[in-house]
Amino acid sequence: LLPKSDSQRxxxxxxxxxxxxxxxxxxxxxxxxxxxxxxxARERKVSPFSAAEIYNALVAAGAVEAQAGLGYFVxxxxxxxxxxxxxxxxxxxxxxxxxxxxxxxxIKVDAGCGWLPADWLHGEAVRAALRTxxxxxDLHMEGYGNPFGLPALRAHLSTLLEARSxxxxxxxIVLTQGASQALDLVVRSCLRPGDVAVVENPGYPPLxxxxxxxxxxxxxxxxxxxxxxxxxxxxxxxxRKVRCLFTNTTYHNPTGTTxxxxxxxxxxxxxxxxxxxxxxxxxxxxLAPSATTTLASLDELRRVVYISSFSKTISPALRAGFLAAPxxxxxxLARAKMTASLGSSQLLEQLTLHVLTQGHYxxxxxxxxxxxxxxxxxxxxxxxxxxxxxxxxxQAGLFLWAKLPSRQPVGKLWRMxxxxxxxxAPGELFRxxxxxxxxxxxxxxxxxxxxxxxxxxxxxxxxxx
Amino acid sequence: LLPKSDSQRxxxxxxxxxxxxxxxxxxxxxxxxxxxxxxxARERKVSPFSAAEIYNALVAAGAVEAQAGLGYFVxxxxxxxxxxxxxxxxxxxxxxxxxxxxxxxxIKVDAGCGWLPADWLHGEAVRAALRTxxxxxDLHMEGYGNPFGLPALRAHLSTLLEARSxxxxxxxIVLTQGASQALDLVVRSCLRPGDVAVVENPGYPPLxxxxxxxxxxxxxxxxxxxxxxxxxxxxxxxxRKVRCLFTNTTYHNPTGTTxxxxxxxxxxxxxxxxxxxxxxxxxxxxLAPSATTTLASLDELRRVVYISSFSKTISPALRAGFLAAPxxxxxxLARAKMTASLGSSQLLEQLTLHVLTQGHYxxxxxxxxxxxxxxxxxxxxxxxxxxxxxxxxxQAGLFLWAKLPSRQPVGKLWRMxxxxxxxxAPGELFRxxxxxxxxxxxxxxxxxxxxxxxxxxxxxxxxxx
Numbered sequence: 001l002l003p004k005s006d007s008q009r010x011x012x013x014x015x016x017x018x019x020x021x022x023x024x025x026x027x028x029x030x031x032x033x034x035x036x037x038x039x040x041a042r043e044r045k046v047s048p049f050s051a052a053e054i055y056n057a058l059v060a061a062g063a064v065e066a067q068a069g070l071g072y073f074v075x076x077x078x079x080x081x082x083x084x085x086x087x088x089x090x091x092x093x094x095x096x097x098x099x100x101x102x103x104x105x106x107i108k109v110d111a112g113c114g115w116l117p118a119d120w121l122h123g124e125a126v127r128a129a130l131r132t133x134x135x136x137x138d139l140h141m142e143g144y145g146n147p148f149g150l151p152a153l154r155a156h157l158s159t160l161l162e163a164r165s166x167x168x169x170x171x172x173i174v175l176t177q178g179a180s181q182a183l184d185l186v187v188r189s190c191l192r193p194g195d196v197a198v199v200e201n202p203g204y205p206p207l208x209x210x211x212x213x214x215x216x217x218x219x220x221x222x223x224x225x226x227x228x229x230x231x232x233x234x235x236x237x238x239x240r241k242v243r244c245l246f247t248n249t250t251y252h253n254p255t256g257t258t259x260x261x262x263x264x265x266x267x268x269x270x271x272x273x274x275x276x277x278x279x280x281x282x283x284x285x286x287l288a289p290s291a292t293t294t295l296a297s298l299d300e301l302r303r304v305v306y307i308s309s310f311s312k313t314i315s316p317a318l319r320a321g322f323l324a325a326p327x328x329x330x331x332x333l334a335r336a337k338m339t340a341s342l343g344s345s346q347l348l349e350q351l352t353l354h355v356l357t358q359g360h361y362x363x364x365x366x367x368x369x370x371x372x373x374x375x376x377x378x379x380x381x382x383x384x385x386x387x388x389x390x391x392x393x394x395q396a397g398l399f400l401w402a403k404l405p406s407r408q409p410v411g412k413l414w415r416m417x418x419x420x421x422x423x424x425a426p427g428e429l430f431r432x433x434x435x436x437x438x439x440x441x442x443x444x445x446x447x448x449x450x451x452x453x454x455x456x457x458x459x460x461x462x463x464x465x
Numbered sequence: 466l467l468p469k470s471d472s473q474r475x476x477x478x479x480x481x482x483x484x485x486x487x488x489x490x491x492x493x494x495x496x497x498x499x500x501x502x503x504x505x506a507r508e509r510k511v512s513p514f515s516a517a518e519i520y521n522a523l524v525a526a527g528a529v530e531a532q533a534g535l536g537y538f539v540x541x542x543x544x545x546x547x548x549x550x551x552x553x554x555x556x557x558x559x560x561x562x563x564x565x566x567x568x569x570x571x572i573k574v575d576a577g578c579g580w581l582p583a584d585w586l587h588g589e590a591v592r593a594a595l596r597t598x599x600x601x602x603d604l605h606m607e608g609y610g611n612p613f614g615l616p617a618l619r620a621h622l623s624t625l626l627e628a629r630s631x632x633x634x635x636x637x638i639v640l641t642q643g644a645s646q647a648l649d650l651v652v653r654s655c656l657r658p659g660d661v662a663v664v665e666n667p668g669y670p671p672l673x674x675x676x677x678x679x680x681x682x683x684x685x686x687x688x689x690x691x692x693x694x695x696x697x698x699x700x701x702x703x704x705r706k707v708r709c710l711f712t713n714t715t716y717h718n719p720t721g722t723t724x725x726x727x728x729x730x731x732x733x734x735x736x737x738x739x740x741x742x743x744x745x746x747x748x749x750x751x752l753a754p755s756a757t758t759t760l761a762s763l764d765e766l767r768r769v770v771y772i773s774s775f776s777k778t779i780s781p782a783l784r785a786g787f788l789a790a791p792x793x794x795x796x797x798l799a800r801a802k803m804t805a806s807l808g809s810s811q812l813l814e815q816l817t818l819h820v821l822t823q824g825h826y827x828x829x830x831x832x833x834x835x836x837x838x839x840x841x842x843x844x845x846x847x848x849x850x851x852x853x854x855x856x857x858x859x860q861a862g863l864f865l866w867a868k869l870p871s872r873q874p875v876g877k878l879w880r881m882x883x884x885x886x887x888x889x890a891p892g893e894l895f896r897x898x899x900x901x902x903x904x905x906x907x908x909x910x911x912x913x914x915x916x917x918x919x920x921x922x923x924x925x926x927x928x929x930x
Contacts (some may be wrong), residue, residue, distance in 0.1 A: 003783060013691060013727040017758075020726055024756055061763050062630065092662055118607035126606065126670075126812075130599035134592045141591065141780040142583035165527065177642055180807040188678060209804040226478060261485055262478040265522040291489055293482075298526045315606040317812040339674040340805070347782040348810060380515040446744040 008050065013043045016054045023063045023074050034064065034072040049203025059429050072278040078461045107371035109451045111417075112425025114253065115316055116445050120371060122314045125359030129351040132358065140346040149322070150349035156356055157322055164285060165297035166306060168324035174334045174343045178321040179283045179309040181337070183246070184210050185323070186279050186305055186377070189336045190244055191216045198236065200228050202254050202401075202439075204281065207246055220432045223252060225392050229257030230266045237274040244277045250292045251284035251397025254430045254441035258394065261293045268295060271303045281307045283321075285374060286365055301326055305333075310352060312398065313365060319345070320352040372396055377445040383447075386456035391439065400442040401427070404455060406463040410436055413459070420455050466856075473515065480509045481519045488528045488539050499529065499537040513697070524708050551726075574916045577890025579718065580781055581863070581910050585833060587779045590824030594816040597823065605811040612799040614640025615814035622787055628800055629750060630762035631771060633789035639799045640809050643786040644748045644774040646802070650677050650788070651770055654801045655709055656681045662709045663701065665693050667719050667895035669746065669905075672711055685897045688717060690857050692724030695731045702739045709742045715757045716749035716862025719895045719906035723859065726758045733760060736768045741905070746772045748786075749862050751830055752837060766791055770798075775817060777863065778830060784810070785817040837861055840909040848912075851921035856904065865907040866892070870921060871928040875901055878924070885920050 022028040034055075035043060041051035055072050058064035065075050116190035133139065137433040140150075148154060154170040161168045183206070191197055193215030200208060201220035209217045219240065221232040228247050236242065245267070249259045259267075271278050280295045285308055296306035301324055309321035325333060337343065354363060376395045384390065387405025394400070404413060410426045417424045487493040499520075500508060506516040520537050523529035530540050580617070598604065605615075613619060619635040626633045641647040648671070656662055658680030664672060666685035675685045685706065686697040693712050701707065710732070714724045724732075736743050745760045750773055761771035766789055773788035790798060800807065820826060841860045849855065852870025869878060877890045882889045892904035 009727070013725045016726045016730075020758065021755070053727075057727050060730050060733065061726060061758065062765070113608065116605075121606050123604060123606050126604065127599045130595045134595035134599070138583075139588060139591065139780075139782070141586050141588050141782050143578065143580045144781050177806045177810075181805065184805045193680060206804050206807065213804065215658060250888075261481045261526060262474070262518070262522050265481075265525050268525065286826070290486070293526065300527070307732065315604075315812075316609050316807070317604070317606050318808055319810045336678075339671050339678065340646065340649045341642045341699045341784070342671065342781070345642075345782055345784045345810065345813060347780075347816075348813065351812075435848045 012050045016057045030076045032074045109422030125355045129354035132354045144343040145346040153349045153353045172330045176321040177319045182307040182323040185333045185336045195243045227263035247280045249282045255401040256394035256399040278304045286313045379444045406459045475919045495541045497539045573886030592821045594819035597819045618814045619820045637795045641786040642784045647772040647788040650798045650801045660708045692728035698740040711744045714747045720866040721864040743769045751778045758882045779847040805836035844909045871924045
C-alpha cells in the first residue's frame with residue numbers, strides 16, 4: 001500500500017461512510033448496482049486505487065457485494081448467519097459438562113445439585129419485595145452506587161452478623177454477586193501468581209478454578225468430621241509458605257460436616273503463628289438451628305475474611321452475597337469489585353433488604369430448617385435401607401456425603417442414573433486433583449420422588465453383595 | 466504440646482462445644498463464674514491440661530473471660546466492636562479516590578461522571594417490569610441458571626444485534642454483570658500474565674486496572690477523531706507480539722469520537738495479519754441516531770468480541786451487560802463467568818427482558834437521543850463562550866473532551882471546582898500511565914445547572930488570558 005496523505009485518507013473515509021449511510025438508510029436500495037471503480041474515482045475526485053479501497057471496505061462491511069465481471073451491488077441481505085449451533089452448548093471438563101450430558105433428557109431428580117428447590121425458597125417474599133420496589137419513590141436507578149454496596153443493606157447485615165457473634169462495621173462489609181464473587185475478589189486481591197493457597201479435600205470446585213486461573217499453587221488438606229485436618233495443616237505450614245486457607249465452617253460442601261470449636265481455635269493459632277489469612281465461606285450459616293461457631297467471631301475479623309450469602313435461604317437469583325473483612329482489606333476488596341464489575345446491583349440490594357426487613361425472614365428460616373431436618377431423617381433411613389453408606393450425619397444443611405450400594409465404576413453408575421432422569425454429583429468433582437473416589441454428594445432437599453430410590457433398588461438387584 | 470489420642474481430642478472438643486452451647490443458649494448466663502480448671506478436669510474426666518485448653522478455646526471464642534486470680538466467667542458482652550471508622554472509606558489512587566475527596570460535601574454537579582441522571586433513564590419501564598415480574602407465575606428463583614444467561618433475553622439480543630448488522634446466535638451471546646464483567650471475563654480468559662494487550666490513550670480506567678491485576682503488559686496507542694491510531698498500531702505490531710486490542714467504537718469514552726469505517730477496516734486487516742483479538746466495547750451504540758459501523762459486523766464475530774450493555778439507556782442498576790463472540794470463545798467466557806460469580810441474576814435478566822419487550826424501549830431511545838443532542842448543542846455553545854476548547858464535536862453520546870479556560874495545574878482546578886460542588890474528571894484518570902494532561906472529560910447530560918458555568922466564569926476572571 002502506498003503511503004497516503006491525511007487529506008486523501010479523509011476523502012476515502014468520508015466517501016465510504018457516506019455510501020454506507022446511504023445504504024443503511026435505504027437511499028441506495030438492496031440489489032442496486034453501484035458506479036464502477038473508475039466512475040466512483042471520477043465522481044469523488046479520488047484515485048482509482050482509493051476508489052477500490054472504498055469498495056473493499058464496503059464489501060468487508062457486508063454492505064456491498066462484488067460480482068465478478070459485473071461490478072459492485074448493494075448487498076441484498078443485511079446480515080449473514082453462521083451455521084447451525086454445534087451440539088456443545090456448555091463448557092467442557094467441569095461440573096457443567098456433567099449437566100450438559102443430560103441436555104435433551106428431562107432431569108427428574110437433580111440429586112447432586114447445590115441449591116434448594118424453588119418451593120423451599122422465599123419466593124413470596126421476593127414477589128412482595130418486587131411490589132414494594134415498584135412503589136418506592138427513589139429506585140436508585142442512577143450510577144454505580146457505593147463501591148461497598150447499598151449502605152442500608154450493609155447496616156442490616158452488620159446487625160445480622162452480630163447475631164453470629166461477629167462484630168463487623170458497615171465499612172468492613174462488601175456486598176458481592178453471590179458468595180462466588182466474594183471468593184473471586186479475595187483470590188485476585190490477596191494472591192499473586194505463584195503464591196500457595198490451601199483448600200479442603202473434598203471442597204468447592206469453582207474455588208479450584210479461580211485459584212488455577214490466578215496461577216496460584218493449590219495444596220489441599222483433608223476435610224474430616226470435625227473440620228479441616230489441622231495436623232496436616234500444621235505439618236504443611238512447617239514446610240511451605242502458605243498465604244491463604246479456604247474453608248467452609250458450617251455444613252461443609254460437599255460433606256455436610258461442621259468445624260468444631262477446638263479445631264477452629266487451632267486453625268486460628270496456626271494462622272497467627274504462620275501469618276495466614278483464613279477465608280471462611282459460611283454460606284450455610286442461616287440453616288443452623290442455633291448460632292454456630294465461626295472463625296470470624298473467634299478472631300474478630302483480624303485474620304479472617306468471612307463470606308456468606310442468601311442464595312441458600314432466599315434465592316440464588318438475588319445474587320446476594322457479602323463478605324466481612326478487616327477494614328483496610330475490605331477497602332481493597334471493594335476496589336477490586338469496582339474493577340471487576342463496576343459495583344453490584346443496587347436494585348437487587350434493595351430487594352434483598354425488603355425481604356430481610358419485611359419478609360418474615362426468621363419465620364421462613366425456621367420452617368426451612370424444619371424441612372431440612374425432616375428431609376435428613378427421611379433420606380438417611382430410606383437410603384441406608386438401600387445399602388447407601390452415609391459418611392457423616394449432619395442432620396441439617398443441604399448435603400450428605402455417601403457411598404452408593406455398588407462398587408461399579410463411577411462413570412457407569414452416573415450414566416445409569418442419568419438414563420433414569422437422576423442427576424448425580426460424583427465425589428471426584430469436589431477433589432482438587434479430580435481423582436476418582438467412591439463418594440457422592442447428595443442434596444437431601446432434592447432427593448424426594450421415587451426415581452432415586454428406584455435407581456438404588458435397581459443397583460442392589462443388578463450388583464448384589 | 467503433648468501428643469493426644471483421638472479419644473482425648475474428642476472429649477476436649479465435645480466439652481468445649483457443650484459449654485459454648487450452654488453459654489449461647491443462656492443456660493450459663495453472662496457473668497456466671499465457671500468451675501476452676503481442676504474442678505472442670507474432675508467433672509469431665511479430662512486432664513487439667515485439657516481442661517485449660519478448653520477454657521483457652523472458649524476465651525478465644527469470646528464466650529469466656531479469664532480474670533486473673535479469680536477464675537473463668539461467662540463473658541458479659543456478646544461482641545466487641547473495633548475502633549471508629551478511619552477517615553478513608555474509599556480505595557485510594559483511583560477514580561474513587563477523586564470521589565472520596567468530596568465526601569461530606571454535597572456534589573451539585575457531577576460533571577465528569579460516566580452515567581446519566583436518574584430522570585434521563587428508563588425508570589418507569591423498570592417499575593412496570595418490577596410489577597410484571599411480581600405477577601409472573603414462574604420467577605426462576607431456583608438454581609444458578611444457564612451459564613450463558615436467560616435464553617429468552619439472549620434470543621431478544623440476537624435480534625437487537627441484527628439491527629446493528631451483527632449476526633450472533635444465542636450460543637454466541639453471554640449475559641454479564643454490566644459491560645465491565647464482560648471485559649473482565651475476556652481479560653481472564655484470553656490473556657495470561659506477561660501477554661501484551663493494547664489499549665487506547667485516553668481510555669477506560671477500570672480496563673487498565675484489570676490488565677494490571679492480571680499481570681498483562683499494557684501498551685497504548687493514541688485515540689484520534691477517526692478512531693484508534695492504526696498507523697501506530699501497525700508499527701507496534703511489527704515489533705511486538707500483541708494478543709488483544711481493546712477499543713470503543715461509538716462515542717468513545719472519554720473523547721466522544723466514533724471510529725470511521727476505513728479505520729475499522731484497517732484494524733481488522735491488522736488483526737488478521739497479526740492474529741489479534743479485538744475487544745470492541747460498544748456500550749454507547751444505542752445512543753447513535755442510526756446504526757453505526759461496528760468491527761463485529763465487518764468481521765462477523767471471527768476475531769472480534771463485541772461488548773455492550775443497557776447501563777447507559779435503561780439503568781446501571783440492572784447490571785445488564787452482554788458480549789457476543791465466536792461460539793467456542795463464548796463457551797469459554799461463559800465458563801469463566803460461572804467460575805467468577807456462578808452466573809448472572811436471572812431476576813435482573815427477566816426485568817431487562819420486560820423493559821425491552823414491553824417498555825417502549827425504542828421510543829425511550831429516540832427521546833434520550835434528542836435530549837443528548839440538545840445538551841451537546843447547548844453545552845458546546847455555552848462552554849465555548851466561556852473559553853472552553855472542545856477537542857471534537859460528537860453531537861451525540863455522553864462525553865466531551867475539553868480544555869478548561871485556564872492553564873493552572875489540574876489538581877488546583879479540580880479542588881476549586883470541588884469547593885463549588887462541581888465534580889470534574891481530569892484527563893489523567895483516563896491515561897494508561899496516569900500522566901498529566903490538560904483535557905477533562907465532561908458528561909453533557911450532567912452539565913446543566915448554573916454551578917459549572919459560574920465556575921468557568923470565575924476561572925476566566927481569576928486567570929484571564
